[in-house]
Amino acid sequence: MSRLPAPPSSPTSPGFWRSPVRGPWFTSVLGVVLLGGITALFVTGLLSYAAYNPDLARVNDKTPDKGLLGFYLFAWPTRPYWLYRLNQGVHVTLGITLVPVLLAKLWSVVPKLFALPPARSLAHALERVSLLLLVGGVLFEFVTGVLNVQLDYVFPGSFYPLHFYGAWVFFAAFVVHVVLRAPAAVRNVRRMRAGKGSHEETGFPLVSPRPAEPTVSRRGALWLVGGGSLLLFGTTAGQNFDGPLRRTALLAPRGGADPGSGPGGFQINKTAASRGISARETSEDAWRLVVTGPSGTLRLSRAELLELPLHSSALPIACVEGWSTGDQWWRGVRLRELATLVGYDTDAAPDVFVESLQRRGAFREAALRSNQVRDPRSLLALDVNGEPLTPDHGYPARIIVPAAPGVLNTKWVARMTFGDL
Ligand SMILES: Nc1nc2c(c(=O)[nH]1)N[C@H]1C(S)=C(S)[C@@H](COP(=O)(O)O)O[C@H]1N2
Ligand SMILES: [Mo]
Numbered sequence: 473m474s475r476l477p478a479p480p481s482s483p484t485s486p487g488f489w490r491s492p493v494r495g496p497w498f499t500s501v502l503g504v505v506l507l508g509g510i511t512a513l514f515v516t517g518l519l520s521y522a523a524y525n526p527d528l529a530r531v532n533d534k535t536p537d538k539g540l541l542g543f544y545l546f547a548w549p550t551r552p553y554w555l556y557r558l559n560q561g562v563h564v565t566l567g568i569t570l571v572p573v574l575l576a577k578l579w580s581v582v583p584k585l586f587a588l589p590p591a592r593s594l595a596h597a598l599e600r601v602s603l604l605l606l607v608g609g610v611l612f613e614f615v616t617g618v619l620n621v622q623l624d625y626v627f628p629g630s631f632y633p634l635h636f637y638g639a640w641v642f643f644a645a646f647v648v649h650v651v652l653r654a655p656a657a658v659r660n661v662r663r664m665r666a667g668k669g670s671h672e673e674t675g676f677p678l679v680s681p682r683p684a685e686p687t688v689s690r691r692g693a694l695w696l697v698g699g700g701s702l703l704l705f706g707t708t709a710g711q712n713f714d715g716p717l718r719r720t721a722l723l724a725p726r727g728g729a730d731p732g733s734g735p736g737g738f739q740i741n742k743t744a745a746s747r748g749i750s751a752r753e754t755s756e757d758a759w760r761l762v763v764t765g766p767s768g769t770l771r772l773s774r775a776e777l778l779e780l781p782l783h784s785s786a787l788p789i790a791c792v793e794g795w796s797t798g799d800q801w802w803r804g805v806r807l808r809e810l811a812t813l814v815g816y817d818t819d820a821a822p823d824v825f826v827e828s829l830q831r832r833g834a835f836r837e838a839a840l841r842s843n844q845v846r847d848p849r850s851l852l853a854l855d856v857n858g859e860p861l862t863p864d865h866g867y868p869a870r871i872i873v874p875a876a877p878g879v880l881n882t883k884w885v886a887r888m889t890f891g892d893l
Contacts, residue, residue, distance in 0.1 A: 491684065503577060517639055522544070735857035743863075783851065822845065823845065844880075
């Protein structure tokens with residue numbers, strides 16, 4: 473009988489890593505899930521970015537130095553009216569659901585990070601550099617994303633560039649990694665399905681040469697990861713639904729909060745008090761909407777706005793943070809109607825630049841594109857669900873546009889300037 477050698481103490485030695493769960497099969501299953509999931513995150517992330525219409529105006533653009541990375545931007549449509557709600561719900565819910573899968577995947581390949589020599593060939597060196605960007609990038613994207621959703625902009629004004637550029641760095645590395653690794657991962661999953669035991673191993677072995685006693689099978693470990701994902705999904709997804717489902721969103725600070733009841737009983741992102749909006753400046757005597765266009769400038773009181781033709785549309789508020797409300801009944805003046813008051817034909821309504829009463833902080837102004845202005849469901853809302861807007865939902869008047877991210881639905885509107893931007 474040969475005596476076992478002393479346990480290696482350096483993580484650069486394969487024998488240091490002893491979990492019997494590690495192996496190509498475990499890594500490959502998680503890898504295939506992430507391949508689909510992260511691709512969906514990237515696509516919904518890029519779409520979410522396009523939904524801000526950053527190419528329309530400087531105020532909408534949080535990454536003015538993006539250059540070529542904005543190549544794909546397009547005029548964000550207004551239909552289906554739930555487009556942004558679906559896109560962002562999928563982006564945030566999927567991202568949170570994938571956290572256990574990501575952690576398990578990283579854990580499963582940790583030994584490889586310590587492999588020596590650092591590079592056996594140029595191709596191998598490239599792969600390892602791409603791995604650093606890949607692991608660093610994915611952790612960065614998940615951390616910034618989760619913090620933004622959970623802590624409500626801990627990065628003042630800079631979450632967008634961080635998450636946007638981080639996504640591109642990560643995705644470049646992801647593509648390199650997938651090209652190099654996907655064929656073997658798919659073969660491994662197929663073999664496992666066919667009941668064949670042997671797996672491909674290249675370079676640093678994932679299977680421990682001296683495995684410890686198993687405490688859980690590989691399948692069991694996978695169920696554990698899946699259970700974790702399911703738990704996160706079940707405590708997040710509810711932030712997109714009204715009724716009892718919303719109460720299941722224990723992990724969603726804003727979207728899971730009880731929105732109260734009555735006409736204004738839906739999520740409030742920023743309250744009037746927190747934005748420095750006082751009852752005095754929104755009073756009937758003080759507040760005037762200033763509308764400007766080629767034929768001049770109008771100053772309209774709320775009473776005068778209520779005299780104009782009023783229309784209703786049922787539209788949700790959907791925030792970049794991944795929460796959304798059900799459809800609310802808004803009533804107000806069509807944006808394109810306001811454009812006609814300052815010199816445009818209904819069908820030729822241009823872009824509009826909207827400014828709120830708010831003097832400090834983010835999101836106090838936004839630009840809307842002509843396709844959004846022309847949509848008959850786009851309103852300067854005065855009422856919601858049969859009552860005047862509450863102060864927190866934007867009294868005396870707010871923007872509501874179908875399919876647009878919440879951030880474009882400016883509250884406490886003070887000034888609208890029509891004209892091509
Ligand atoms: N003036 C102003 N308008 C604003 C904001 C703001 O901070 N200030 N927040 C925006 C964001 S990010 C969202 S999601 C919606 C939320 O609208 P609600 O509070 O009525 O749900 O308002 C938008 N309009
Ligand atoms: Mo938002």
